[in-house]
Amino acid sequence: MLLPSVILMTTDNIVDRDELQSAYVDRVIDGMDIKTMAQIIADQLHDNFDKYSVNELINEVEEYYPDLLEDELSEGR
16 A cells, blocks of 8 residues: 655655554544444543542532532432
């Protein structure tokens, strides 16, 4: 497969890694359906939130979706 000349650097024919990576990411995303994208986003959010302490998670939820805490309290959890 030939890469577009835009991706190749003119000095020493070295591939511009950032542009190649960006083009690859775009192509991978273009090939995904919505369900797959949603699963990847959910996995990433879980990975990020797993690093939060309980207090950090509660503060985040209070700021953006306080109703979630109200639901938890009303259900007796």
